[in-house]
Amino acid sequence: xxxxxxxxxxxxxxxxxxxxxxxxxxxxxxxxxxxxxxxxxxxxxxxxxxxxxxxxxxxxxxxxxxxxxxxxxxxxxxxxxxxxxxxxxxxxxxxxxxxxxxxxxxxxxxxxxxxxxxxxxxxxxxxxxxxxxxxxxxxxxxxxxxxxxxxxxxxxxxxxxxxxxxxxxxxxxxxxxxxxxxxxxxxxxxxxxxxxxxxxxxxxxxx
Numbered sequence: 001x002x003x004x005x006x007x008x009x010x011x012x013x014x015x016x017x018x019x020x021x022x023x024x025x026x027x028x029x030x031x032x033x034x035x036x037x038x039x040x041x042x043x044x045x046x047x048x049x050x051x052x053x054x055x056x057x058x059x060x061x062x063x064x065x066x067x068x069x070x071x072x073x074x075x076x077x078x079x080x081x082x083x084x085x086x087x088x089x090x091x092x093x094x095x096x097x098x099x100x101x102x103x104x105x106x107x108x109x110x111x112x113x114x115x116x117x118x119x120x121x122x123x124x125x126x127x128x129x130x131x132x133x134x135x136x137x138x139x140x141x142x143x144x145x146x147x148x149x150x151x152x153x154x155x156x157x158x159x160x161x162x163x164x165x166x167x168x169x170x171x172x173x174x175x176x177x178x179x180x181x182x183x184x185x186x187x188x189x190x191x192x193x194x195x196x197x198x199x200x201x202x203x204x205x206x207x
Contacts, residue, residue, distance in 0.1 A: 010138035014049050015131050021045035022118060022125055042118060050110050051103075053137040082151050087205035092198065106188045113174055113184035120177050129173035136170050139163040140192075153203040160196045167192055 025038045117129055143163050147156030171189050175182025 007135075007138040007142045010053075010141065011131075011135045014053060014134040014137060017045055017049060018118070018130050018134070019127070026125070042115070046111055046114055046118075049134070049137070050114065051107055053141065083148070086153070086202055089198070089201040089205065092201075093194070101191050106191055109184045109187050113181045116178045116181035116184070117174055120181075126173075126177045129170060129177055132166060132173055133170045136163060136166040139166055147199065153199065153206060157196075157199045157203045160192070160199050164189075164192050164196045 021041055024041055025033070114130070114133060117126060117133075120126065139159065140163050143156060143159045146152050146159050150156075167185075168189050171182050171185045173182075174185050
């Protein structure tokens with residue numbers, strides 16, 4: 001149960017931050033806020049959660065996570081010495097592909113997707129998709145810590161499969177709220193599918 005605490009706390013922090021942002025923007029007492037101010041509040045919140053999500057986990061763990069290090073230094077691979085020694089499948093993507101996919105493709109499309117869900121007026125704000133989305137972010141950070149930090153390919157595979165399942169649940173829930181929002185999450189889902197397959201292959205090759 002102790003191992004579940006950091007992801008749960010991380011999820012709660014991010015989810016509550018999103019809810020706070022929505023409440024500030026939508027409450028009647030703040031109707032005098034300009035549309036620009038509301039957009040700045042929402043944008044700042046999403047930038048913190050999507051691009052710096054691993055920092056929430058780092059604060060909880062009182063240290064810098066593997067994901068945080070890669071954001072600060074995109075050209076590096078966490079625990080590069082250990083990772084380079086692992087047997088990998090022939091289709092293993094080159095190292096430079098990972099930061100490009102995360103920082104240039106995945107994160108911006110997530111930003112658009114979450115913005116669309118928050119802006120959706122269909123049946124009011126949909127909180128469940130946002131909660132599941134935050135859960136997927138904290139599970140992604142947990143996978144980084146288990147796979148790279150603890151250097152456990154087997155447990156990493158178990159975590160990334162849960163991560164993958166929750167992410168595709170987010171895609172489905174986003175799509176129910178706004179079809180475009182769901183589609184904008186698909187690139188992340190596909191890339192995590194590649195990462196899960198790679199983790200599985202590494203586990204098998206290095207047993």
